Amino acid sequence: MSANYILKNATLVDGTIADIAITGEQITAIGTSLSGIEEIDCTGLVALPGFVDLHTHLREPGFEQSETVLTGTQAAAVGGFTAVHAMANTSPVADTAGVVEQVATLGREAGYADVHPIGAVTVGLDGKQMAELGAMANSKAKVRVFSDDGKCVHDPVIMRRALEYVKAFDGVIAQHAQEPRLTEGAQMNEGAVSAELGLVGWPAVAEESIIARDVLLAEHVGSRVHICHLSTAGSVEIIRWAKARGINVTAEVTPHHLLLTDELVRSYDAVYKVNPPLRTQQDVFALREALIDGTIDIIATDHAPHPIEAKDCEWSAAAFGMLGLETAASIAQEVLIDSGKSDWARLAQVMSHNPAQIARDEEAGQAIEVGSVANIALVDPTAKRTIIADSASKSKNSPYIGMQLPGRVKHTIYRGYFTVRDGKLSAKGRA
């Protein structure tokens, strides 16, 4: 059987140049001078395993004015993603088998990426009673990641029990680390800038104290724990300490926390309002270093679409969150490649292998090799693009509009199907 596609002269993460043959859903050959039905010139393009986002807000069901599973996965495809994990803070909350199965079904129907629902840890994200984690794990959606993201599982007993309980099906709790009492009414990073702007501060200690508690809880009960969106230098230190101690903890950082600082809040432009908040340049440096040295395991977007009216208002009335799917790979490239401090293999780990491994997605994050599922992002690292408001997402709350970012995802291949080709989104998803 001849291959459907030959990706000619693609650059692999180790720098070698090769042809990649795709037959059906699989990578069937890697070599030189391969031939097949359709050959695509990939000279100068880096072939990366399709990206996997562990932290995506698809907003459906309930907030379809912001995003749907279809538009969110289309934005994902444009960004080179072939799998996303849909956060549970929908309406109704994804705290039952019924809701997670619905989201998974919507993802399959859309056909732009694998959609793995994340289940809520507690009923209604209320932090009080554990949701039916087993039912969600055993459902057709096969949920393995549980999170009350947007809210912290702040009750230490609930957190302990959840960490223990998910061991039964090799699940993981993804904690949104935010001590609620220390962040009442919080609007931005507590620091020199908040003092000037008169906005209520979100202190670093509110994040760090929960992370410290949870790594110790994870150690005590022998569970793994995942920490969402690290934002402070202090959090990095705690994770570094915990890993050195052998605690089974993984950590993520968002693209925006790798690039932007609280100085931007001086504009009072609510596009920069996000939770956890943008921090200081020192925090940005610490997060970048931690991503490079392995303390932080993954980049996750925390893609958080909001309608115009939720941002076109005074700061304190605005919603938290910013878009991220379509720009994540560019920021990863800037931090890891263009900085000269790391390499494409590390980028593939943090954008694909590691998130898939944390979520136990067996068919995602596979290396570009024979037998792997054909999930591939082909990136032109030499491109420069100025970010515009126009987006595959239904929302426009990108903090990068007007900024120039490096790199461009030229093609995205999802299970052997081009969801993006020559930078253009396919009109239809994979059947």
Next chain:
Amino acid sequence: MSNLKNLLSAGDLDRDFAIHLLDVAEGMADVNDREIKKLPTLRGKTVVNLFFEDSTRTRISFELAAKRLSADVINFSAKGSSVSKGESLKDTAQTLEAMGADAVVIRHHASGAANVLAHSGWINGAIVNAGDGTHEHPTQALLDAFTMRKRIHGTASAGKGLDGVKVAITGDVLHSRVARSNLLLLNTLGAEVHFVAPPTLLPANPSNWNAKLHYSLDDVIDLEKPDVLMMLRVQTERMNASFFPSEREYSRIWGLNGERLLRLKDTAIVMHPGPMNRGLEIDAVSADSPKSTVLEQVANGVSVRMAVLFTLLSGERATDVS
């Protein structure tokens, strides 16, 4: 000189421009002493007082200022948070724009609301920040500077700054827009700023503030010998949020009383932006003493706001300096 489109922050004003505004206010003060307290300058202009927060004092001060300049004044009271309760800031602003407001004086509970209004493109009129959340209240800083200058230099005030004047601002600095605007303007005019507060009511990271911070009012009075002691209003709800244990303890340690008043130097003045909590941050002896400028501040507020409205609305509107 009058190239200011909006007044959003006391930091918008450079030294020359701040002194110019204070000098214009001197002229306005003369008008306020006349029998017929009115100038025709802003006839035909419309000034909207857009108040999302109750503040009778500030509103009537702006209203009087606009009326004495012969502007038409509309008071628009829009209480409540914009998104949860009814009309958004954007819709309100666009409505005022459609009605042809030449200036919008905005008081809002959200820090930065005046900035958003000025830079959103929703409205073309001049924006005057009459207090935004816990951020700024620039006309208060101007009237405070005006009051200090008048007490220190009397009739020879024109053209002068506040160089070397030592100002101690005491109270809830953390939540005070008065403190923030005063800090910026006093720095610009050459004064030396001291903040005095319980540690809970100072910002966690004041590193960008050009001010000296103190915990002890007694030490500041005895060692720093301030020329100006400004007491800030303390809201009793701060007590419930554990910023301090009780009103009595606050008053004992950080309140101005007759005994502390006596230890101030002879020429020192006592200021308060009002409304006062008599018996909490300031006692009756201090509030009513000859050192107190509380009522002068109120009168000067009208003159300063006349100067601001006059300068924003009568001159050519050039670039937005903010």
